[in-house]
Amino acid sequence: MRGTAQVPASKSESNRALIIQALAGGGELHNLSDANDTQLMQRLLRNPAAPVFDTEDAGTVMRFLTAYLAMTGRQTELTGTARMQERPIQVLVAALRELGARIEYQRQEGYPPLRLLGRTPQAATDAAADFTELNVRGDISSQYISALLMVGPTLPHGLRIWLTGKVGSRPYIRMTQALMQHFGAVCRDLGEVLEVRPQAYRPTNYTVEGDWSAASYWYAIVALAPEGSHLTLPTLRRYSWQGDQAIVAIMAQLGVLTEFLADETLRLTKGPVAAHLTQDFTDCPDLAQTVAVVAAALGVAATFTGLESLRIKETDRIAALQTELAKFGGALTDAGEGRFVVSAENFRVEGQTVATYHDHRMAMAFAPLALLGSLTLEAPQVVRKSYPQFWRELERVGFSTNPAPAPAF
Numbered sequence: 001m002r003g004t005a006q007v008p009a010s011k012s013e014s015n016r017a018l019i020i021q022a023l024a025g026g027g028e029l030h031n032l033s034d035a036n037d038t039q040l041m042q043r044l045l046r047n048p049a050a051p052v053f054d055t056e057d058a059g060t061v062m063r064f065l066t067a068y069l070a071m072t073g074r075q076t077e078l079t080g081t082a083r084m085q086e087r088p089i090q091v092l093v094a095a096l097r098e099l100g101a102r103i104e105y106q107r108q109e110g111y112p113p114l115r116l117l118g119r120t121p122q123a124a125t126d127a128a129a130d131f132t133e134l135n136v137r138g139d140i141s142s143q144y145i146s147a148l149l150m151v152g153p154t155l156p157h158g159l160r161i162w163l164t165g166k167v168g169s170r171p172y173i174r175m176t177q178a179l180m181q182h183f184g185a186v187c188r189d190l191g192e193v194l195e196v197r198p199q200a201y202r203p204t205n206y207t208v209e210g211d212w213s214a215a216s217y218w219y220a221i222v223a224l225a226p227e228g229s230h231l232t233l234p235t236l237r238r239y240s241w242q243g244d245q246a247i248v249a250i251m252a253q254l255g256v257l258t259e260f261l262a263d264e265t266l267r268l269t270k271g272p273v274a275a276h277l278t279q280d281f282t283d284c285p286d287l288a289q290t291v292a293v294v295a296a297a298l299g300v301a302a303t304f305t306g307l308e309s310l311r312i313k314e315t316d317r318i319a320a321l322q323t324e325l326a327k328f329g330g331a332l333t334d335a336g337e338g339r340f341v342v343s344a345e346n347f348r349v350e351g352q353t354v355a356t357y358h359d360h361r362m363a364m365a366f367a368p369l370a371l372l373g374s375l376t377l378e379a380p381q382v383v384r385k386s387y388p389q390f391w392r393e394l395e396r397v398g399f400s401t402n403p404a405p406a407p408a409f
């Protein structure tokens with residue numbers, strides 16, 4: 001295995017930059033992601049007076065737009081796929097209601113679809129009022145907190161958010177703060193407390209970095225490739241705002257060495273594999289599927305923690321991993337107290353069919369197993385959510401897929 005693979009631009013950065021650009025009223029964005037989640041965000045923001053916003057299966061689009069539309073006083077509806085209607089939004093809706101938004105649940109309390117009925121503006125006259133204070137749980141999704149922070153500068157008293165519970169996906173909150181700062185709005189991070197003063201965003205240009213979550217699948221490929229294999233990945237920044245850069249350290253233990261060639265190019269080479277791996281995914285939940293499949297395939301005994309949020313993503317990712325790994329002789333066993341053990345007995349790839357559960361990351365996490373034998377992945381077009389060119393890039397480095405990859409759009 002030798003070659004160069006292109007990764008898409010970060011969908012997380014792209015979707016933040018688009019919301020902040022809309023609030024700033026300008027600034028040019030370069031290298032936006034071709035992910036469906038980002039294309040969708042762009043389309044929806046172009047028509048802010050739409051009577052219905054269909055956020056499809058994009059969590060960031062649903063959460064960020066809910067806050068943006070609610071705080072800009074729109075009267076509209078937000079909906080999504082059947083799965084989106086099972087992904088909770090109560091924490092965000094409760095916080096927005098405290099900020100004066102009138103929001104109704106259209107079907108099930110706590111879940112989309114939502115009806116926004118406008119906003120009772122907060123008075124900016126109370127000189128004694130410092131920040132508007134909110135308590136927000138951090139243990140369900142960090143996207144609620146990012147959504148609130150981004151609208152914070154536009155509120156008459158700004159926002160002081162007290163984070164409660166175990167905070168997951170913290171690097172995504174820091175990414176939000178970093179992008180806000182890039183557009184001229186300061187957010188103070190005091191640990192359990194985040195503070196945003198009322199202030200104006202400045203229209204600013206921004207170039208989106210490569211997506212480290214997407215890079216994780218190339219790490220998996222090198223981990224499973226024969227000795228002597230190497231791959232080059234352009235556009236990934238060494239000093240990144242993305243927490244999923246944690247893949248560098250994780251994969252160092254699973255036999256992938258990373259060299260930063262120039263500032264934005266990496267070279268991955270196959271190296272020695274550790275016997276054990278212990279990993280907490282609280283900060284990087286999107287890497288869990290990639291790492292579980294590689295650990296099982298390499299026979300590395302692995303203990304994972306911090307998987308709580310996986311059950312409410314595009315699918316219940318724990319159940320999906322358990323069912324699909326079992327087809328190969330692998331297992332992800334609940335060992336209690338938040339620990340999961342990855343193990344394998346006689347792991348074999350011999351023509352199995354992997355279900356993908358409307359989850360791009362299921363398809364991309366299992367695809368590298370093709371280095372060990374043939375397999376079939378159901379509904380391969382799911383990758384369009386974050387990485388529409390994934391199958392084409394696999395072909396470019398020498399995988400054969402049948403049927404050949406169709407254009408994703």
Ligand SMILES: O=C(O)C1=C[C@@H](OP(=O)(O)O)[C@@H](O)[C@H](O)C1
Binds near residue numbers: 011
């Ligand atoms: O803010 C973001 O861009 C994201 C935050 C994470 O979600 P949670 O905060 O729900 O864990 C992550 O899993 C998702 O893919 C993208």
Ligand SMILES: C=C(OP(=O)(O)O)C(=O)O
Binds near residue numbers: 060361386
């Ligand atoms: C969980 C994900 O996305 P979202 O929550 O934005 O739908 C993901 O991309 O893995």
